[in-house]
Structure formats: structure tokens, C-alpha cells
Amino acid sequence: MSPEPLAPTELDAVLVLSFGGPEGPEQVMPFLENVTRGRGVPRERLVEVAEHYLHFGGVSPINGINRALIERLRGRVDLPVYFGNRNWEPYVEDTVAAMRDDGVRRAAVFATSAWGGYSGCVQYNEDIARARRAAGAAAPELIKLRQYYDHPLFVRMFADAVTAAAATVPAGARLVFTAHSIPQRARSRCGEDLYARQVAHACRLVAAAAGYDDYDQVWQSRSGPPQVPWLEPDVADHLAALTDSGTTAVVVCPIGFVADHIEVVWDLDHELREQAERAGIAFARAATPNADLAEVAADLIDELRAGRSPARVPAANQPPLQGFSVNGGLCTTACG
Incomplete structure (x- = not known):
């Protein structure tokens, strides 16, 4: 079982880290190319998926939802809240560089995935590590908040x-x-x-x-x-x-x-x-x-700052599942 944080943790900021999505028809194919780069996905499959986005004017709902979530979160925590994505603007590398320039030393990272596994957790840790490398020696410490599927x-x-x-x-x-x-x-x-x-x-x-x-x-x-x-x-x-x-x-x-x-x-x-x-x-x-997910994010941030025990809903006759620990933003279970 992986350890949970026991001592209060001081934070300077929060980073909401998400997948990203296009916000106009001209962005759909470049976005899908970002998502699938290196995976050998045929062009015809990208064209097929692009039609799903174009059905909605080429706009994914996710960026707008995340901006609304961030506004609610700013009303819940007394910390600056930043926004970064893996696959589209604002890219997490640019956001972490801005955090560095703003003097942020340590930030909590709230990923818009409740789950463990590679795409739900490990890949977000890879995003964090990549963005910190890009920001250089003065990059802030980034602590990924725990999985919250049973919060x-x-x-x-x-x-x-x-x-x-x-x-x-x-x-x-x-x-x-x-x-x-x-x-x-x-x-x-x-x-x-x-x-x-x-x-x-x-x-x-x-x-x-x-x-x-x-x-x-x-x-x-x-x-x-x-x-x-x-x-x-x-x-x-x-x-x-x-x-x-x-x-x-x-x-x-x-x-x-x-x-x-x-x-x-x-x-x-x-x-x-x-x-x-x-x-x-x-x-x-x-x-x-x-955007109501801001309530979960705020509570997870408070857990980390106060050193509280994780809030979980146990299932009858079953212990809560253990996923990954909070340890400098990196998963402690071998994955990948």
C-alpha cells in the first residue's frame, strides 16, 4: 500500500491539468494529430473522428468547462489557479514556465481524471515531468493530487x-x-x-x-x-x-x-x-x-495543505482500493 501525506504541505498555487480540445474548426485536425502523434493512427480514422467535433462547430466542450471549473475553484481557495493542457492551448509547458516566472515554488496539480492507470494517471505525471524539464532548474515543485474516484x-x-x-x-x-x-x-x-x-x-x-x-x-x-x-x-x-x-x-x-x-x-x-x-x-x-468538480478539487487541496486523511466512501464489506500515492507528483507504483 502506498503512503498518504501526513504533514501539512505549503502551497503557492494550483495547476488544473487537462487533456485539451479544439475551439474552432481549423484546430480540429491539428489537435487530433497532437493526440495521436507516434501511434500510427491512419489519416482516415482522424478524418472520421474530426467529423464528431465538426458536428459541434469544431469546438470541444472541455476547455470551456475547465475555465468555469477554474473560476469556481478560485472562489474556494486562497491561491492563484493556473490552467494547462496536454494536447492543446494553453499547453502545460507554457503554463509551468509562466508559473516559474511568477515566482511559484510549489503547486498542487489537479488532473481532470479521477482514475489510476496509464492514461488516467501516469500520462499526467509524464506531462508534469515534461513541463518541469522544459521550465528548467527554477521550475516549481508540482504535486499531483490523489485519485478521487471514491471521494x-x-x-x-x-x-x-x-x-x-x-x-x-x-x-x-x-x-x-x-x-x-x-x-x-x-x-x-x-x-x-x-x-x-x-x-x-x-x-x-x-x-x-x-x-x-x-x-x-x-x-x-x-x-x-x-x-x-x-x-x-x-x-x-x-x-x-x-x-x-x-x-x-x-x-x-x-x-x-x-x-x-x-x-x-x-x-x-x-x-x-x-x-x-x-x-x-x-x-x-x-x-x-x-464545473462542479471544483468542489472535489478544493477538498483535495485542503487535504494536502492540512495533512488530513483522505476522504473516501467505503463500499460495504470491501476496503477502499489503493492506487498511487502523492509523492512529489510522481506515481510510486510501477506503470507504463
């Missing part, structure tokens, strides 16, 4: 969203949790299927908080060659199976997404909703936390 506020936000969504469809709707799929071979990157186990754990917590003892947990937004196996079942295939079994209403909770990424507004609100309508199934999508 009481996070669980309550999704539970409330499930309840609100269920009120819009007939009683007895099937609750379906969904998260971004990953290749099966990636499950060994961070211990014993850490990401998949954390998603399953969070589903149990949210379902219990919303009053459900029966639900489904599936995956979505897979990409890559069809011969490469990913986590299944896929949400669209699962909805088809529910249709065949006579299900008449569903509530879909995108538990794996802390905000309305394009995978939420396209894959669920557009494609899955259309599939449900064709099948005659009443469909409701639970809201993601979006």
Missing part, C-alpha cells in the same frame, strides 16, 4: 445525477454505467487491472448512493484496429442486448468521464440516444460533474 463529493455528484436522470424516464429504467474502454493488453500496465477495478468500485458506490442494487457496467469509445481486443461489452452492443431482452427504458451514467468530453456528447448524447430512439427505448443520460 464522497464525487460519488454524491454522480448519484444525484443518476436520480435526476431517472426522474425523466419511466420507472424501472435499467441503470447502465459506462467508461472509456482501453485495450486488453493495457490492463497489465498498472498492477492488477487498477483502472478497471476502480471503475467497478465507483459504480458500486454510486449505485448504492442512488438506491440501486442492480445495474450494468460497460465500456465505450474504443478505437484502433478491430483485431485488437478492448474491454467489453461495448455500450452500443449492450443497448442492443437490452433491446432484445425487452428493456423499455435506460439511464446511462458516464461514470468514467468527469466532464462532457466529446465522447459523452457524441457517443452517448448523439449516437446512443439515436440507437435508443430507433429501438423505442426511453433514454436518459446522467450529467457529469463538469
